Amino acid sequence: MDIETFSQAITSGDRRALSRAITLIESSRADHREQAVQLIEHLKTANRQAIRIGLSGTPGVGKSTFIESFGKMLTGQGLKVAVLAVDPSSARSGGSILGDKTRMEELSRDPNAFIRPSPSRSHLGGVARRTREAVSLCEAAGFDVVLIETVGVGQSETVVAEMSDVFVLLLAPAGGDELQGVKRGIMEIADIILVNKADGDLKPAATRTCSDYAGALRLLRKRPQDPEGFPKAMMVSAMQQEGLQTAWSEMTSLIGWRRDNGFFDARREDQARYWFEQEVRNGLLAQLDTPQARAMMQDYASRVAQGAITPTVAAQDLLLGLQEQT
Numbered sequence: 001m002d003i004e005t006f007s008q009a010i011t012s013g014d015r016r017a018l019s020r021a022i023t024l025i026e027s028s029r030a031d032h033r034e035q036a037v038q039l040i041e042h043l044k045t046a047n048r049q050a051i052r053i054g055l056s057g058t059p060g061v062g063k064s065t066f067i068e069s070f071g072k073m074l075t076g077q078g079l080k081v082a083v084l085a086v087d088p089s090s091a092r093s094g095g096s097i098l099g100d101k102t103r104m105e106e107l108s109r110d111p112n113a114f115i116r117p118s119p120s121r122s123h124l125g126g127v128a129r130r131t132r133e134a135v136s137l138c139e140a141a142g143f144d145v146v147l148i149e150t151v152g153v154g155q156s157e158t159v160v161a162e163m164s165d166v167f168v169l170l171l172a173p174a175g176g177d178e179l180q181g182v183k184r185g186i187m188e189i190a191d192i193i194l195v196n197k198a199d200g201d202l203k204p205a206a207t208r209t210c211s212d213y214a215g216a217l218r219l220l221r222k223r224p225q226d227p228e229g230f231p232k233a234m235m236v237s238a239m240q241q242e243g244l245q246t247a248w249s250e251m252t253s254l255i256g257w258r259r260d261n262g263f264f265d266a267r268r269e270d271q272a273r274y275w276f277e278q279e280v281r282n283g284l285l286a287q288l289d290t291p292q293a294r295a296m297m298q299d300y301a302s303r304v305a306q307g308a309i310t311p312t313v314a315a316q317d318l319l320l321g322l323q324e325q326t
């Protein structure tokens with residue numbers, strides 16, 4: 001299929017075309033990459049914008065259950081919802097979403113939802129690019145909301161925060177009064193903290209956890225991109241489907257405020273800049289990862305070790321040599 005027809009199929013909402021397009025962007029084959037880049041360029045003209053929501057939380061807090069309930073609520077309101085995942089550990093688990101698709105049974109059958117599991121055997125840089133590109137494909141396909149899920153492993157929260165308009169941290173009620181080992185850096189990027197499982201026996205613990213985090217959030221430096229009262233902590237029950245509408249209202253009101261005050265576009269512009277720089281960095285690193293480059297590295301390294309050449313000069317020579325090759 002030529003790019004023109006392919007793009008039209010995607011923008012007209014053909015889900016199989018969208019799936020195929022995502023498979024194309026996931027491929028590392030050079031010819032596929034070339035087509036993928038063309039396709040994304042082509043789809044830019046669709047100029048559609050979804051609300052991008054990043055969702056992070058350690059395994060077991062209820063991400064899948066939340067996505068199922070929240071996603072169904074949104075599709076029930078006539079919105080089209082896409083779910084993507086960034087899971088650097090998925091090589092083993094087979095993808096966080098696919099792993100527990102049973103928890104998203106209804107959403108995965110919903111004609112207004114699109115769920116795509118995380119690709120396996122990829123390093124974080126590759127997963128990031130693939131997800132970022134998948135987000136733009138979903139936007140071109142006319143989705144209103146794109147949920148990007150991640151388990152909090154390593155840098156994956158940062159990756160997700162750098163591609164979302166709102167970053168939501170999902171927590172479970174804590175036993176004691178300790179903050180759940182949530183790293184300060186994650187608190188700082190969270191726009192909304194949702195304490196899940198605020199139901200049944202867990203309700204009192206959820207209430208305590210929620211006020212602990214509300215307190216912790218108040219201690220953080222005020223960010224210019226936040227209206228009064230944000231970032232905020234609130235309670236939900238994904239299982240009982242409670243608090244979800246309020247959570248959604250908070251997300252949309254935050255986005256509305258940011259749009260009105262220029263922070264929405266500014267954030268997307270910063271993100272575009274960030275990803276451009278990442279791509280350049282990754283591209284340079286990839287140049288070191290060819291057989292010739294590795295051979296050159298080894299050669300210089302042993303001469304440096306023998307004292308035949310200084311590290312500084314060796315590095316300069318090697319970089320010049322690489323430049324000449326390209």
Ligand SMILES: Nc1nc2c(ncn2[C@@H]2O[C@H](COP(=O)(O)OP(=O)(O)O)[C@@H](O)[C@H]2O)c(=O)[nH]1
Pocket residue numbers: 057058059060061062063064065066100103196197198199200202236237238239240
């Ligand atoms: N009580 C209660 N349990 C929940 C809720 N949401 C999820 N769970 C349970 O928590 C466990 C982990 O949920 P899951 O969605 O798989 O978490 P994930 O690993 O973050 O995707 C499951 O046993 C769920 O049934 C909730 O709102 N209330």
Ligand SMILES: [Mg+2]
Pocket residue numbers: 063064065096097100
């Ligand atoms: Mg899950």
